[in-house]
Amino acid sequence: MVHLALFWEFFKIGLFSIGGGLATLPFLYKLAETHPHWITAAQIADMVAISESTPGPIGINMATYAGYHAAGLFGGLVATLGEIAPSVVIIILIARFLENFDKNRWVSSAFWALRPTVVGLITFALLKLLSLVVFTDGMLNLRATIAFALVLPVVLVFKRVHPLLWIALGAAAGIAFNLGP
Amino acid sequence: MRVRLAALYLAFLKIGALTFGGGYAMLPMLQREVIDKHGWATAEEVLDIWAIGQCTPGIIAVNTATMIGYRKRGIAGAIVATLGEVTPSLLIITALASLLARVQDSVWVARAFAGIRIAVCALIVQSIITLARKSVVDLPSILLFLASVVLTFLLGFTPIAVVTLAIFCGLIVGWVRRGRS
Numbered sequence: 001m002v003h004l005a006l007f008w009e010f011f012k013i014g015l016f017s018i019g020g021g022l023a024t025l026p027f028l029y030k031l032a033e034t035h036p037h038w039i040t041a042a043q044i045a046d047m048v049a050i051s052e053s054t055p056g057p058i059g060i061n062m063a064t065y066a067g068y069h070a071a072g073l074f075g076g077l078v079a080t081l082g083e084i085a086p087s088v089v090i091i092i093l094i095a096r097f098l099e100n101f102d103k104n105r106w107v108s109s110a111f112w113a114l115r116p117t118v119v120g121l122i123t124f125a126l127l128k129l130l131s132l133v134v135f136t137d138g139m140l141n142l143r144a145t146i147a148f149a150l151v152l153p154v155v156l157v158f159k160r161v162h163p164l165l166w167i168a169l170g171a172a173a174g175i176a177f178n179l180g181p
Numbered sequence: 182m183r184v185r186l187a188a189l190y191l192a193f194l195k196i197g198a199l200t201f202g203g204g205y206a207m208l209p210m211l212q213r214e215v216i217d218k219h220g221w222a223t224a225e226e227v228l229d230i231w232a233i234g235q236c237t238p239g240i241i242a243v244n245t246a247t248m249i250g251y252r253k254r255g256i257a258g259a260i261v262a263t264l265g266e267v268t269p270s271l272l273i274i275t276a277l278a279s280l281l282a283r284v285q286d287s288v289w290v291a292r293a294f295a296g297i298r299i300a301v302c303a304l305i306v307q308s309i310i311t312l313a314r315k316s317v318v319d320l321p322s323i324l325l326f327l328a329s330v331v332l333t334f335l336l337g338f339t340p341i342a343v344v345t346l347a348i349f350c351g352l353i354v355g356w357v358r359r360g361r362s
Contacts, residue, residue, distance in 0.1 A: 014239045016341045022308055024240075026333065026340040045298040050277055052304065056197050056270030057207075059240040064274040069282075076275050080267055087239025091247040092259050094233065102233045109355025110348045111236055113325055115316035117347035119309060120329025121340050126305045127330075133298050148299045155303035156310070164201070166300040174296020175289055 002071045003078045009035070010063055010082030017059070019118040022048075024059045024083075025125035028066060038070035045129050049170075052163045059083065136180075144179045184221065184253040186261045192219060193246045193265030200242065207242045221253055242266060325350070 013027040025048070032041045039047075044066075051061035060080055067079025094101045101107060134145050155166055174180065192214045200207045208231065215221050222230070227249075234244030243263055250262025284290050317326045325347065332338040332346075 012341065016238065016344050017240075018238050018344065019235070019241075022305065025305075030339050030341075045301055046281075046294050048301045048305070049294070049297040050274065050281075052201075052301070054270075054273050054277065055199060055201055056273065057200070057240045057242040057266070060243065060267050060270040061274050064271050065278050068275055068278040073275060073279075076278070077271060080271055084239065084243050084263055084267060087237060087244050088247050088259060088263055090237055090239070091233075091244050092251055092256060094237065095248055095251045095259075102229070102236050105359070106352060106355065107236060110351040113347040113351030113354065114344070116313075116322035116325040117329040117343060119312045119317055120326045121333060121343060122305065122309055122312070123326075123330050124333035124340070126302065126309060127334050129298070129305065130302050133295075133302055136295075144295060144299060147296070148302060151299055152303045152306060155300070155307055159307060162201075163304050166304060167297050170296040170298070170300030171293035172296065174292045174294065174299075177296075178292055179299065180288070180292040180295035 003074060006038075006067055006070055006075055007078050007082035007085075010067070010079040011085055013063070014083040015086040018114055022058065022122050022125070023118055024062060026121040028062060029125050029128050031066070035070070039066045041128060041132055043069060045132060048129075049167050053167050141179075143177060147173065147177065147179055184219075184258070186254060186257060188219070189250050189253060189258055189262045190265040193250070193262045194268050196246070197242070197266040198269035207245070211245065215249060222249060321354075 009031060013024055013031070017024040017027055025044070028039070028044050028047075029041060032039050032044055044062075047062050047065045048058075050065060051058045054061060060083065063079045063083040064076040068076035070079070098104070130148070133148060134141060136144065151170075155161075196207060196210045196214055200210050211227055211231070212224070216224055216227055227245075230248045230252075231241070231245050233248060234241045237244050243266055246262040246266040247259045251259035254261070281290075313326070317323055329343050329347070332343050333340060
């Protein structure tokens with residue numbers, strides 16, 4: 001039963017997340033709210049880190065990770081298949097029937113509104129994640145907050161540095177300065 | 182010449198295994214495997230397919246794999262290419278997740294992840310800025326962006342509801358604009 005539910009939840013994520021990569025993040029946060037026994041908000045942050053530092057599309061990595069947490073090996077497989085199922089069907093239909101899908105004026109009208117909306121949704125996920133960093137277990141985590149304020153401008157300036165390096169530095173700093181709860 | 186299903190699977194397995202992050206990151210690998218090595222598509226075709234992958238639901242890398250697979254070998258090709266693309270994620274993430282589940286009670290791992298979370302927040306801010314530069318550019322897009330943040334973060338709307346609203350909003354605005362001209 002849990003596998004069926006997993007498939008359905010990730011099917012919905014695959015159907016409604018448009019824009020790839022981090023676009024699935026806001027949906028996963030909602031999932032953590034509705035199914036906290038599957039995955040918690042704190043685990044989502046760890047999942048982003050692992051997904052960014054391993055090969056493969058971030059969205060797929062996150063689905064596998066969340067599914068594994070919810071229901072083990074088979075859970076990861078089912079969540080991933082659920083997430084890719086809607087787009088496989090949609091792409092096949094488009095390839096078969098709609099030659100100039102990306103140039104269709106209704107599609108571009110929808111995307112005119114979707115693009116900024118998706119950026120807003122990712123911002124929502126960021127705010128959720130950030131509130132977890134700033135308030136650890138409901139208490140203000142001053143050290144982590146100061147660390148974020150110091151790190152952010154550096155990451156924004158050195159844009160070409162690979163995410164993996166920032167994540168490794170984050171892990172080292174977390175241990176060195178005891179940034180945990 | 183008929184493309185072998187095994188060749189499709191292996192080519193996308195390679196792309197999935199050697200691409201860090203989705204979206205743009207897959208383009209160089211796609212070029213090497215699909216255009217240069219196998220000659221399955223021209224550079225223009227690949228860019229078109231990738232553009233369609235961006236404006237359809239789901240993960241861009243998966244959509245691109247599905248579309249190229251479909252064009253080469255129909256539905257079987259679409260499924261085989263897609264499975265090739267997600268196989269490395271499934272293997273690597275499952276292995277890592279089971280490893281992490283074993284060490285999650287360690288205080289050192291907790292501290293490392295507390296630091297990693299800070300780095301991830303900064304990386305997401307970086308992605309949001311990159312996306313916003315392209316798509317949050319004028320008054321309507323700024324309003325849509327803000328509406329999306331307020332609806333999800335402050336009013337508790339689900340991302341699915343917000344995406345649906347955005348599509349309707351875009352279609353109505355497009356319809357009104359076309360009516361006027």
